[in-house]
Amino acid sequence: MAVKTETLKQVGTQPRQKPLSYTVGKILRYVLLIAIGLILIMPFILTAIGTFKTDAEITAFPPKFLPGIWHVENWVKVWTTDIGQGGTFPRWLFNTAFLAVTIATLEVIFCSMAAYAFARIEFPGRDAVFAFMLGTLMIPSAVTIIPAYVLMTKLHLINTFWSLIIPGAVNAGSIFILTQFFKAIPKDLEEAAVIDGATNMEIYRNVILPLARPALLTVFILQFQAAWNNFMQPLLYLNTPNKYVLNVALSIFQQQFKAQWNLTLVGAMVNAIPILILFFIFSKYFQEGVAYTGIKG
Amino acid sequence: MTTITKMEGKPAQSGRMLAAIVTFLLIFIVLMAIGLMNAPTMGGPKVMASAATYLAEVQRTALPFMGAVAILAIVLGLVYARAVYRVWPNHRRRQNMIMGYLFLSPYLLITLTFTVGVILFAFYISFTNYDIFTSPQWTGLSNYAKAFRGFSDPTQKDFIQSLYNVFWYSFIVVTVQTSLAILLAVLLNTPMKAKQFFRTIFYAPSVTSSVVITLIFMWLYLKTGFINFFLAKFFAVLGMHWQNINWLNDPRGLIQLIVTPFGVHIPSAQWYLKGPSITWMAVMFQNIFTTVPTFMLMFLAALQDVNPALYEAAAIDGANGWQQFRKITLPLLRPIILLVVVLGTIGTFQTFDQVYLATKGGPLGTSLTPAYIIFREALGYQGPIQMGYAAAMAFILAVLIFIFSYIQRRYISNETQLY
Numbered sequence: 154m155a156v157k158t159e160t161l162k163q164v165g166t167q168p169r170q171k172p173l174s175y176t177v178g179k180i181l182r183y184v185l186l187i188a189i190g191l192i193l194i195m196p197f198i199l200t201a202i203g204t205f206k207t208d209a210e211i212t213a214f215p216p217k218f219l220p221g222i223w224h225v226e227n228w229v230k231v232w233t234t235d236i237g238q239g240g241t242f243p244r245w246l247f248n249t250a251f252l253a254v255t256i257a258t259l260e261v262i263f264c265s266m267a268a269y270a271f272a273r274i275e276f277p278g279r280d281a282v283f284a285f286m287l288g289t290l291m292i293p294s295a296v297t298i299i300p301a302y303v304l305m306t307k308l309h310l311i312n313t314f315w316s317l318i319i320p321g322a323v324n325a326g327s328i329f330i331l332t333q334f335f336k337a338i339p340k341d342l343e344e345a346a347v348i349d350g351a352t353n354m355e356i357y358r359n360v361i362l363p364l365a366r367p368a369l370l371t372v373f374i375l376q377f378q379a380a381w382n383n384f385m386q387p388l389l390y391l392n393t394p395n396k397y398v399l400n401v402a403l404s405i406f407q408q409q410f411k412a413q414w415n416l417t418l419v420g421a422m423v424n425a426i427p428i429l430i431l432f433f434i435f436s437k438y439f440q441e442g443v444a445y446t447g448i449k450g
Numbered sequence: 451m452t453t454i455t456k457m458e459g460k461p462a463q464s465g466r467m468l469a470a471i472v473t474f475l476l477i478f479i480v481l482m483a484i485g486l487m488n489a490p491t492m493g494g495p496k497v498m499a500s501a502a503t504y505l506a507e508v509q510r511t512a513l514p515f516m517g518a519v520a521i522l523a524i525v526l527g528l529v530y531a532r533a534v535y536r537v538w539p540n541h542r543r544r545q546n547m548i549m550g551y552l553f554l555s556p557y558l559l560i561t562l563t564f565t566v567g568v569i570l571f572a573f574y575i576s577f578t579n580y581d582i583f584t585s586p587q588w589t590g591l592s593n594y595a596k597a598f599r600g601f602s603d604p605t606q607k608d609f610i611q612s613l614y615n616v617f618w619y620s621f622i623v624v625t626v627q628t629s630l631a632i633l634l635a636v637l638l639n640t641p642m643k644a645k646q647f648f649r650t651i652f653y654a655p656s657v658t659s660s661v662v663i664t665l666i667f668m669w670l671y672l673k674t675g676f677i678n679f680f681l682a683k684f685f686a687v688l689g690m691h692w693q694n695i696n697w698l699n700d701p702r703g704l705i706q707l708i709v710t711p712f713g714v715h716i717p718s719a720q721w722y723l724k725g726p727s728i729t730w731m732a733v734m735f736q737n738i739f740t741t742v743p744t745f746m747l748m749f750l751a752a753l754q755d756v757n758p759a760l761y762e763a764a765a766i767d768g769a770n771g772w773q774q775f776r777k778i779t780l781p782l783l784r785p786i787i788l789l790v791v792v793l794g795t796i797g798t799f800q801t802f803d804q805v806y807l808a809t810k811g812g813p814l815g816t817s818l819t820p821a822y823i824i825f826r827e828a829l830g831y832q833g834p835i836q837m838g839y840a841a842a843m844a845f846i847l848a849v850l851i852f853i854f855s856y857i858q859r860r861y862i863s864n865e866t867q868l869y
Contacts, residue, residue: 179642186637186644190651193743197655199676200666214674214694215682267557276543276550277533282558289565293800293851295821296844299828299837300572301564303582306493320564323557353549382659384803385825400661404807407665414669421665425658432657436650439657443744444751 197425204228204419211415224415231419236409240394240402242423249381249398250427252317257377259322261369267323268331269357273343283332286325294385302389316390321380327372330445334368335361367438374435375442381428399424466538474531478523481562485519488567490575493582511585515574576841581834593842604719609843611721612811612818613850616799618726619819620854623734623741624794628787630742635749636779649750653743660740660803667736668808671697700728701813718814727816733804741797745790752786753779792855799851820847 199218203211204227206220235241270276271283301320302311310316343351343360351359362369384400391397397405403424407417432439486505489512491497497507508516537543551558576593578586600610638648655663670676673696682692703724706716716723726734756779764774780787802821805811811818811826820843826832828840 182637182640182642183644186648189634190648193652193655193739196663196666196670196739199670203669211669212672212674214679216674216676216679263556263560266553270550270553274546274550274553276547277537278530279550282554286557286561289561291852291855292565292569293796293844293848295800295802295824296572296841296848297565297568299824299840299844300488300568300575302828303493303571303837304488304564304568306582307487307498309498320560323560325561328557353546353553357553378657382661384659384661388806389829400659403661403665407668407807414672417665418669421662425662428657428659429654432654433650436653440649440653440747443653443747 200418201422204415204422206415208413208415211418212412227415227419231416231423234406234416236394236405238394240397242402242420244395245397245399245402246423246427248314248396249400249424252314252398253377253380255314255318256321256380257373259318260324260327260376261373263323264327264372265331265362265365265369266357267328268335269353269361271328271332272335273356273361274353286328290325290329298385298389305390311390312392312396314396317380317383317386321376324376327376330372331365331368334365338364367441370435371438371442371445374431374438377431378428378439466535469538470531470535473534474527477527477530480559481523481526482516482519484563484567485516485523485570487563488571490515490571490578490580490586492585507585515570519570572841572844575838576845578838579836580838580841582837583835586838589838593839594846596839597843597846607721608811608815608818608823609820611815612820612823614722615726615730615817616801616819619730619734619737619801620795620798622726622731623737623798624791626734627738627741627745627794628790630738631745631790632749632780632783632787634742634746635753636775638746639750639753649747653747656740656743661807663736663740664804664807667732667739668698671732673697695728697732698729698808699813701816703727703816704731721814721816724816727813729809729813730817733801733808733817736804737798737801741794745794748786748790749783752783756782788859791858795854795858796851799847799854820844 202219205223205225206227207222207224210217210220232242271279305311305316310319338361342364343356346356346360382400383398384404387398387401388404391401394402399420403417403420406420410416486508489508491504491507491510491512497503534547537547575586577588577590579589579593580586596606597609600607634652638645638652672678673694675697677697678692678694682694685692703716703726705723705725707728709716760778761774764778769777800821801819802825805817805819805822806825809817811822824840824843824847827836827843829835
């Protein structure tokens with residue numbers, strides 16, 4: 154109470170001074186924020202405009218901000234490019250989307266199952282397995298990726314989508330996030346179900362999963378993004394043009410069209426636009442995902 | 451698992467021993483199968499033709515490896531057989547154990563195969579001259595020694611230089627990105643109308659893939675690109691002339707640039723005195739650009755949990771903005787700072803995408819990273835395939851990452867506990 158009255162008094166004693174400095178500070182802050190925002194999205198704006206320039210314009214110095222004529226045909230040219238063996242942009246876009254959706258879906262299913270076991274079932278060895286899982290989070294991918302490549306060749310999974318789907322179907326980080334979330338769900342919600350004699354499977358499906366929908370969606374979005382942006386593994390595992398994902402195709406595309414930056418940039422935009430659209434629709438879940446890894450990871 | 455489930459109806463005592471034996475066999479068979487898949491044998495169509503040829507090859511070259519796996523499988527099998535034997539008479543505990551491991555089984559099977567099995571394999575071949583096409587020959591510690599031979603033989607400096615590069619990279623990138631992320635978060639963490647809008651705009655560039663960002667920056671970094679253009683404009687305002695730089699192909703080092711005006715010349719044999727090259731710093735800038743918004747979101751989430759009454763009380767006591775930041779914000783952010791620094795270090799030590807796409811380790815090896823060299827040696831991009839050597843370097847990298855995150859944990863989290 155004492156604190157409150159004092160604050161009120163202070164505000165009351167300086168009625169003229171505060172509004173001015175407050176407004177100036179506010180304007181300064183907005184100017185600064187807008188400037189930072191502009192710097193951060195400037196590369197994308199320049200790229201988006203650059204995709205409509207000619208070969209000569211795109212590397213001319215000093216560079217012009219806008220193209221002389223807007224060459225929409227650059228996009229058509231890239232979209233219809235065929236590098237042989239079924240390597241076309243629509244194909245790569247489909248491959249990338251298919252893999253990202255499949256991996257994220259499987260991960261939500263398998264990780265929520267594991268998280269349910271960690272959060273709700275008591276059994277011998279549970280804490281040891283959980284500690285083991287946290288330990289695997291520390292392993293750098295450089296250690297596993299090369300031997301995993303050997304394993305994939307042995308299993309004849311090289312150049313199939315299975316090589317990305319199977320190891321991608323579980324993720325220790327996602328299990329950790331979901332375990333924390335499941336633990337936070339009050340136990341009394343499922344007590345009625347337990348009294349009715351519901352099995353673990355029924356509790357998991359009918360009580361926990363519906364309540365955890367936001368967390369599941371967050372994990373889905375995080376892993377969709379991770380799968381979409383994955384580069385090193387598809388680069389290793391997929392080696393014919395009809396199997397490429399956008400990231401791998403782009404790296405090859407850039408080497409083939411070295412001088413034609415306008416075309417390479419169209420390719421980059423084709424890769425960026427779907428994930429950006431998704432981001433602006435589900436921006437809340439994207440940002441929550443980062444916050445989750447921050448607070449709880 | 452199905453065998454165990456079928457036993458449910460029978461009287462518990464009689465099934466107890468059987469359940470334990472079935473558990474042991476199940477674990478033993480699964481682990482041995484995973485071991486077999488990851489056995490260090492030569493690849494190639496001849497060996498992989500059928501299960502029989504593969505098993506013959508395992509028998510010929512991978513017996514020590516399979517022996518180690520068998521010991522592990524027996525120990526784990528016994529531990530679990532004992533646990534099953536104990537819980538079996540109690541219906542609820544038995545049920546929980548079966549369901550618990552059933553729920554975990556997809557995770558466990560995949561992780562044991564593609565993480566644990568694979569690491570055992572990598573550890574084994576790091577002591578051999580493995581190259582996929584021939585049977586591995588035991589070579590002791592020579593791969594590990596080879597990684598560090600750059601100390602004595604300057605022509606083999608690649609791995610040493612890559613470590614030198616990532617130390618600079620990690621130091622500069624982690625410091626700058628953490629500070630900028632905190633500043634941005636504090637700037638955004640005030641009551642204002644467009645907060646959500648700014649957050650979204652700031653974070654948008656970070657959701658795209660590193661390949662897209664790298665390609666965009668490769669274009670911006672061209673000698674005729676926008677970065678040189680903006681710098682030229684900026685210096686023109688100051689009345690100075692800007693000499694265009696070929697950002698992604700300039701080996702001049704930071705320290706070299708500082709001392710050259712004083713007439714000091716650093717010979718190329720002393721490459722380690724030159725500091726990070728212009729190219730390497732250009733890659734750093736690009737990396738910072740994309741990671742700052744991500745870490746900013748982490749700090750923002752943490753700041754929102756801070757009780758505003760703390761700031762009110764401090765303001766009443768006469769603390770100014772800077773003092774509030776020093777005495778309240780920073781200490782409260784400590785756990786998140788630790789996390790951001792550790793995550794940043796782990797990430798920067800593994801830099802690969804930008805190097806593979808933009809620089810290929812050049813110029814003069816000033817942008818080599820361990821992950822890139824591991825990839826290069828394992829696939830034989832330069833010379834023969836050296837999987838054993840690549841595995842050894844990967845373990846050295848893993849140990850370094852582990853040591854660094856441990857030290858950071860010790861120093862930053864004196865008082866605060868992460869978990």
